[in-house]
Every structure is written in C-alpha cells, then in structure tokens.
Amino acid sequence: MKQNIRLLSAYLTSNWYEKLTYLFIAVILSNTIAIFDGFWWEETYAIAYYTLFSAAVIDILLPLRKRFVKLLLQISAAIVITTQFARMDWVIANPEHWQEWVWWLQAHAVQLLPFIWISAVLLMLHVLFGLWIATRPRMFGFIGVSIFTLTIADSFTPIWLWDEVGLVVFIGLLWLVANHMSRLQREHPRSWKELIEYPLQLILPIALVLSILMAVGLNMPSLSPILQDPYTMWKESKGEKVKIFLGDKGTDAITPGSSGNASSGYSRSDELLGGGFEYDYSPMMTISTSHRSYWRGETKSVYSGDGWYDVEGNEEGDTYSRIEKGATLPIQDERPLAKTIEVSQIVTMVRKDAYPVLFAAAPVTRVNWIGNEEAPLPKGLMWMPGAWELRWLDWSMQKYPETYSVTSSIPVLDEEALRKAKAGWSDPSRNALYVQLPDTVPARVRELAEKVTAEATNDYEKARLLETYLRLNFSYNNKPDESKLTGKTTDFVDRFLFELKEGYCDYFSTSMAVMARSIGLPARWVKGFAPGVLPASAYGPPGDMLEEDLNPTGAGTYTVRNSDAHSWVEIYFEGYGWIPFEATAGFSFPYSIAEEEEAPLPDLDGSTGDTAAAGEEDTNTNVKLWAWSSVSLLTILGAAWLIIRREKVIASWRRIRHGSYTNNDRIVIETHKLLRICRKRGMERQEHETLREAVMRWSQSQKRLRDDFRAVIDGFEQAKYSPVIASAEDADRFVVRVRSLIDQLR
Template identity: 55%
Template structure:
C-alpha cells in the first residue's frame, strides 16, 4: 500500500493529466476510424491501431519535458509499424556502387502507399487533439464530435458502431473524472494530496460505476424505437422510403414486430404464415468466396397451406463425410453440370439448421479448417430436397468450404423436356389446398394459354409476375378486403404488391395449378462485391470485353439479401430455379463459350406497369460522405482563422454603445454573477474589495488575477479618465481566464 501511495504521489508531480489526455484521444480515434470498415484494407486498420497505441504508450512512459524526443520516437514507431504490416513486395536492394538507389527508394515508397500516409495522418491528428483538448470545453467538443460521427455512420451505413459509441462514452466519463482531479490539483492541491493517501477508496467507486454502466450498455437487448426521429418523419411525409440499418443485435423477422407491424429482413425460421412487411437489416451475415456468382440456397418447402409453407413428407437423408461426393437425387442425365467452389465465412453468432451454398452441394471439403475433424453426426444431406442440414445441438461452424454441381441453363433442351416427377413425389409437389379459389387457377391458365411447352408455360408465369406486380417491402395491407383467406389469392387480385415471399409463393401455386411440379425455396441472393468494384458483377468493361463473366469473387451477404424463389422439376434436368420477383435476376450458369440469352415469352402487361427499381451506387455514397467531410473540415478551418474577428463582433453586439469604463464594469459584474453560481457569494454588507479578499483566501493561486480585476474595476468605476480599447480587451481576457479557471 505504501508503494502504491508513493507511485500515485510521484505520478501526480509528472503532469499526469496530459499523459491521460494522450491515451484518451488515442482510444477515441481508434474507435472513430471504424467508420472506414469495408473501405480500408485489414492492413490499414492494423497500422492505424498500432500507430495510435504506440503514440499513447510513448506519451505515458517518457517524460513530458522531452517533447522533441517523444515526437521523433512516435514518428519512427509509425514508420516501423508501416513497414511491418504494409501489403507490399520488397524490391532487391541495389549494390552500394550502383546508381539505382533513387529508383529503389521510389519503388519502396510507392509500395507503402497508402499505408504510410494513413499512419502519419493519424499520428498528426493524435498530436493535434492531444494538445488541443486540454480544457474542458474542448474535451466535450472532441468527444461530442466523435459520438456524432459514429451515430450518423451507424444510422446511415451498414456498419454496426454502437459498441464503438459505448466505448467512446465510457472513455469520455473516465476523462471527465481525470479532468476533475486535475482541476482539484490546480485549485486545491492539498485536498488532492490527502485523497491520494487513500487511492483505493477514491478510484474503486468510480471504476465500479463506470464498468457497470459500460457492461449494461453493451448487453441490453435491442428494441425498435418507440418514437421516430425528425429525419424519418420528414422523409415519410414526403412519401420517401427510409432505409433502416439494424446491425448485429437486429430483430429477427420471426421474433418481434416493430411499432408499424414490420419485422426485419433476414433468413426466416418459420414460414407457416407469410405476409406483412419488413424493414431492411443491412448488417453483414456472411461472406462467400466463390468461383461463380449464384444464389445461396437454404431450405426448400413442399406443402402450401393457404397461408404459408411447411414440410409434411418424410424424406430420407444421409450422413455427410468431408471429401466424399454427395448424391443429387438423380434425374439430371440430360443436364450439363458446372462445378462451383465456395468458402463461406459467417459474420454473425447466429445458428441455422442449414449450411448455405449454390445448389445442389456435391461435396463438403472442410468445416472450420482443413485440419479440424468433423463429428459424424454434424451434418446430413437430403438428396431429394437438396438440403445440407446441420445438427443444431452442435456449435454452428464459423467457416466451411463446399463444392456444388450447378446445372447450366439450356433453354433449348428444357423446351423439349416434360415437367414430370417420379410417381412417388409427383402428388406431393402438385398438391394444393382444397380451398384455393378457382380464379387463381383460371388466371394461370389464361397467362399460359400461348405456351407450347412446359418450360414456356413456367416462363410465362414468371414473366407475368415480374412485369405486372410491384415490389414493396411494406405492402399496403389495407387493400386486402378480408373476403379471401388464401395468401396467393389476396396477393394476385387485391394487394398486387409485395416482396419475394409474395412473388415466389404465387408462382409456385400457379405452376402447380396447371400441372407443373414446384417447390418454394429460401436462402440469399449473391450479395455484393467490395465497393472498389464499380458496376454490377460481370458487367465491368475492359478493352471492350466482359471482365468477369462468371462473377467470381468474395461477396458480402447481408440480412437484406435474404430471399425466396421457385424451383420446377423437368425430366432429365432436375430442379430448375425461377425468379418471379420484380427487380431480381437469377445468376444462371451459361454453357461454356455461349452467351446467355434469357428471352422471355410475351405476356399481358395491361394490369400494372412494372415497378421502377431505384439503385444507389456505392461510389456516389462514398463521394457524398467524402464531400461532406471536406465541407466540415473547411468550415472548422474557417472558424479557427476568423475566431478573433468573430469574438470582436460578438463583443460589440453584447456591449452596444457603452463607453470603455462601462464595459469594464459590465465584465466585472459578469464575473461576480459567475462566482455566485460557484458558491462564492458577495454578502450585502461587503464591498467588492472585501469579497475579493475573502475569495482569494480559498483561491490562493488566483489571488494576483483577482487583484488585477479589482484594480481595473475600481479605476473604471471611480476614476476620472476613460480606459483605452486595449485595456478593455485585456480586462475582458482576464475575466474570461478567471471564469475558465473557476469552472
């Protein structure tokens, strides 16, 4: 305990507060740069974290008097960290007598771009704010700006930043405690010295309270807002859609409804009752590194109940062993197959009953890692349903690698095939509720009257739905009359708008009504490639050629990419996917060397015009954020440059036409009012000199400043000569200094 007291007393003498300011600034900057997620490389974040950490550590350890030494060490540490973590290839160093050293230096420097500039920029920002935030108002400004940036980015980008906000608030509270102790040291050094005699009693309550608040803030459950913010109200009043970003702790679509009756997007667990609306949840769900762009299939359901889907037929499944080929259920002898290799990495802690991938999966390569053993009861494969089922009693894998055997789209061949299933399954995939209204079957027959093959009839239904119904994640349910209890009937004839569940269920039911065996499938659309890839995958142009026709790459799949579609069985080709949802397009694999031409049969478009699909490119959003940041920085720089002129203008507004002596008296009265708020009252029987003398006894370090203010006041109040403008300015600055010290 004596050593602890000695250490605390020694550290106080070494200007400890400035050291902690450096640490707090570094922590807040580390959390603030999280807004660059998906824009910076992982190496950039490593360099940023280690640079700021090294800068804070050097400030904490080395004496503050050796400022030049500390700055040089921090600079050297930044350069070393950049060389250590930068993504670069080293060029062989030339010989000592060659003249290529200039070229080698330029090549090395180019290899450090942009990592070195990121590290040095953050170090400069750390220097700036460490020196600038020593006073309480500036401290509040820095913390408030950081929280504002993080909350705005969390609200209007897909990045989950509430944990970072909680850390910044926690650091801000700790900083406020340290600032209070620093002020106590400057105003009442003897009191602080007495407190440090019992450091455990002083700091333990603060640590406990802050820790409890921090833990509660990170672990409270997420709920939808009870009140809407002004921005949302304004956007909705204009009839515009407000995108909602929920994040890692988002509401699941089958758990809790929002105040408007809408759930959030995501992979559904219970599809017995479909309908309603949802808010987009743009939080990442998984990444998929693939050799071919595809939909990532989950489960299929075969029985339509009139309200939703379920599986009532028992299907045999087989045990899965890594690197052992899986059966596709047969029936694809006429199809051309393409292998698609995928590595799936989960971004969330959620568990699912299924492993996602292009369909059907033909082989599981590994689970979690190539060397990790897989339990024999971990997975089962259903060849009939094309489901790679996961044992929910076991932890869901963090990552896995699979190979899929995807059928290439041969429209000519499909037009020669019959949509016929083997007898044992045909009845199940053609079954419909007895209560299905006749007008659903009648509409399907009218739409497909011009079709000459089963494939053409399926495409006619798909085209009709895509072109005559509107995509809307929040359909107007007030359009439903209540006269029909069937989900598809209500969508086709009353609602006429909805999202994927409406479109896909309608196609599956209409296909069955005309004898096409179908099933309802749910999973995810491909997702998005990194933002530095401009344009849709596979449509980038390079020297007049298609740059990436297969769409190979690493896709980020979000909860907003959750989707449902339809599969129809064709003899000799197996289950073929169809995409009836307006605004979506299935990424079919085309035969090698051929250009995929998806010609759609003519369909009646008289009912409802196709909904326009609005897209906002990632590059425009990025440039908008960059432009806003530049404007904010420019405005801040202008305010700093013009601060003296603005202070002068404000002084004139406050003081009006008062003469110089009256201005000094006004400033003195302002100080008296402030002192009264701080408990330093001037009694009725006291003159100002007597009150100042009494105040100086408790504020000995400000005794000389109080004397200057008192002399100026008495000279202006009782003197015969007027003060100059320079004297008024000096007096005002002195009063402002005293107010700042007494806060």
C-alpha cells in the same frame, strides 16, 4: 522495497491528469478508426491499435518535459510495430558502400507502404491532440467530433458502430470526472488531500453511477424514430426516398405481426412468414460468373400453414455427402433428358456474417476451392444431393468462407420438351413429400388452382398458368396492409390469395408452391438471392441497346445486396429434374433458353435460265408509248386495290415496319422508349428497383400522370410475362398512350 514502491507510485501519479488525457485520446482514436471497417486490412488495424497504445504507454511512463525523447521513442515503436505486421520479406545482403545501403533501405521501406503512412498520421494526431486539449471546451469538441463521426457512419453505412459509440461516451464521462478532479486538486489542494485519504469512497460512487448509465444505455430496446430529420422530410416532400444503409442491422428474419418492419436480407427462419420489411441496400457479396443466375441457398419441403420447415434429414432420403476438391458432386435425381450449361462462379463475401449454406447457381456440380486454390476444403462443408444445398455445418461456430469458387450445371429451358414431360416421379411415394399440405389450407385454394389451370393440356402449362396468374393479379409490396386481414382464416396462402392480395416474394412463391401441390404438381420452396447488378459500365450508354443484346449470357461480376434476398419455386419434371418458376411480380428468372433450330434457307443458287439481251437495241416510239400506258394502268389498278384492301395493307405495313416483332414486342419496345425519355427528364430508375417500383415512385411526383403510368406498367408486365399475345388494337392503343405520355413529359 516499500520505499521503491512509494517512489514508483509517486512518479506515476504525478501529472496524473495529463497522463490520463493521453490514454483517453488513444482509446477514442482507436474506436473512431472503426469507420474504416471494410476498407482496412486486419494488419492495418493491428498496426493502428499497437501504435496508439504504445504511444500512450510512453507518454504515461516518461516525464512530460521529455517531449523530444518521447517523440523519438514513439516513432521508433511505430516503425517496429509496422515492420512486425506488414508481412515484410527481408532482403538478405551484406551492403558495403553507401549506395548499397540506400538500395537495401529502399527495398524494405517500400514494403512498409501504405501502413507506415497510416501509423504516422495516427501518431501525429495522438501527439497534437495531447498538446491541444488543454481546456474543457476543447475536450468537449474532441469527444463530440468523435461521437458525431461514429453516429453518422453507423446510420448511413453498412458498418455497425454502436459499441464504439457507447465506449466513446463512457470514456468521455470518465474524462469529464477526471477533469473535474484535476480542477479540484489545482484550485482546492486542501480539500483534495482530504478527499484522497478515502479513495474507496471516492471511486465507488463514480464507478457505480457510470456503470448504471452505460448498462441502461446499451440495453435499451431499439425504437423507430418519433420525429423525422429535416433532410428526410425535405426529400420525401419532393416525392423522393432517402436511402439508408443498414448493413448488419438487417440480417434478422421478418417477424410478422410486429409493430415495426424488419430489414431485407437472408432469413434465418422461415417457419413464420409474413409482415413487412425495410429495404437494406448494403452489399452482401460479389459474384464473378460466366452466366447470370439466381444464387440458391436453402430448400424447404414442408408447409405448415404459417411457413416452411425441413423434415428431419431435410429432403426425404437425403443424406450429407462429403466433398472432394474438384470432384463431381452427385445429384439424387438424374436429369437424362435435360440439356445443361456449365457455369463458373467465384463468390467473395463483403459481410462477415455466417450462413448455413454457400450460395451458388443450382445445382452445384463441383467445388473448386474455398479460401484460396491451395487450401484444403473445410471439414464442415457438406453436399446434399437431394436438396442441392452446399451445407456449412456448425456455421454458428466456424468462420464463414470469405471467398470460394464453384461450378454449377444449370438446366436449359426447353419448353416444347417440358410440355411433353410429366410432373413428378413414377413412384407415388416419392411425390408424397412434395405434394404435402396441412389441414389449414382451405378447399378454395385448390378450387382456385383448378380454375386457373383449367385450359392447360399438360403439367408444364399448368405451372406456367399458375405463375402468370400470380404475377398479373397480385401486386408487389414490401409492407402489405395487414389491416385487410379479417381473421377468418389462419392459413398464410389463403390470407394472401383472398384477403391481402399484395405482398413480397415469400407471399408469391409460397402461394405458387401450395397451389401447385393442391393440383398434384410436386413443388418445393427455395430461398437465396436474385442476380444483383453488374457495374454501370457493363450496360453501355443509356438507351443504346437492351441488356440482353449487350451481354446475352449475363457474364460479369455482380454486386448482390441484402435487398436482393429472394424466394422462388421449383417443380419436378421426370427426366428434367427440378425446374425453377418465378411467381413474384416484377421479377424475371434468368433462364438459359434452348436455341431454336435454324430453318433451312431456300436454294438461291439455282439456275434461272438464260436471260434475253432484249432492250439493248433502240426502241421505237410505239414501244415507249405502250410501256408508259401499261405503267399508268398498273398504277391506277394498284391504287384501287389498296383502297379496297386497305385494312390488310395496313396490317402488312405494320409487320414490315416492325420486322418480326409481335404485338407484345411492340409494347415492350415502346416502354423502353418511354424509359429513355424519363431518364432524360431526371426520372432515374435505381439499380435496386423493379420497373413497377420505379414507375410508382415517379407517379408520386407526377400525380397528373399517375393513371397513365399505371396503365403503361400494367400493359408492359402483361406483354413481358403473360403467355397471352396482345391484339394489334391493344398494341396500337398502348403506343398512343405512351406517345401521349411522352408529349406530356416534354
């Protein structure tokens, strides 16, 4: 028995370095293919891993000289592994002639595609690298290419590959040690024999040093780069920004007061708002929908002065309701006066993150399916009828759904009806939670809200005035300058309104909610995602038509990115439920607007009486002279009238020229003309940018036009979002400025 063990040990340790080389190659290749995460299926990865490691085991167990035999076994193992994981449907048949055998083999071979090609390529790489890596420089080249590939993918794709990089570095260090030992064995056999007599003393220092190096490397804190790479420096010198896709690296909540900026994404906690963030443009989900909407996540009801949190049980009196497949979900406060539109959505998650809620247009009225149409609904899915939340209970432990289908019933915005409605409930106790404010909110916040809404005659106008005030008087900035803070106030909203005066959606939405509460409008804070973007093909040729004309409902498949994470406000109106408001500059809520009733057309079929057939006979010369004299006299009188009433005539001409457009419409149309010219001059608006962000970016490379650009975007936003109608003189000045800007660009 002992002799057999010795023989086996001697067999396995013979050519030990070459056998370890095949093992190291298999491990490094299996880590490098992680760059295809999101493109390969789980079955593909299983086939790849088993193929590589079965090839390595065959290389270790069989003698090196049996290369042909090893290759046959490795190919056979790859085929068997592929058939096991490719979900093949075996054709039951009893072939009798060779044509039937060929058909039977083809029927099964087709099912191996494309898995068999991936398996074959990996096996070929494993064999070729095993034969090629015979020197130390080639070993360094192989390891270096693997690390370079992983680090590039880690930096510029949504995939997190730091663990794979660390493992490849660790394997590379082990390989280097093994190479050194092999060289020692080959060149100094006596020293090698003496060394292996004390294996513990040989292995322990190596293991200890490598373990310390890897532990320190893997647990080092993340730091911002001290030096920029040349490519980024060159792009920024041209006034351009370099997109960096951060993927899973950008899911944490924004941490105020930190020296660095977090990345955009759905926040896990909202109890401490503030700070700044970097945009993370990695895709988060796709939504196929019948109507464009905001994709709602969670609702928060209690403002603390620093941020938002839920009371116990979330909304007051709100409880979890079980969900039945296809059944209508209850809503705590009915909306008997509201018109609604049914919206169908299929959500497909791109990322593998887990969230506490499922995202959808609000409120959800029916869950159609989770995972697939046949699967039962998960037990962890609950509905909160007051908060309008689809809660994913124990979300940190359960696998988040990869795809699901829901139906929502979104309100139709009827502003005339809402102006007649009262904000809040008739029962004052119901309003208490949604008008709650902490003592940290200074009186000047309420005074400002009262001043802004002083001219309003109803609650809806008050809400719109607050929304417009914030949109027009505060600027959007994902990295607000916190050096402006004086430290005299600790309230988040007070600091924004009177000191910072710039920020992102959390600043705007929280400020509107607090200002609304301060004047008695019941409001709550909502977070989720902005609509995202449709494929480029959905918009038609550049400059052809406005998006609303091409696709009035916004139906399509939207790609929602982490940079679309957003927050907004809802205010309760009796009989109409919770109505959303968008206070953030540069954003626009995709309301469904009530269609105006068509005015009755005048009766064009009435009889005008019989017309005379005069003029059919020849007229004499006197009649012709009289006619020409009349025409001349009328022309002279008309010209005199035009001169006297020229101002009114010009105004009428403008109305005819621009149709039914208002002065605000003229400003918006001229801005779109400018955007088309900018696009032709290479100034593209990126899909993730608001118009203001794009114009500010263009201003960096067109500094002489910075003031004109800024004036145009200010005028556009006021015309687009303000309830105030611009005067004709303002519109004329805007048109002149835009045309001057176009001339300078040409």
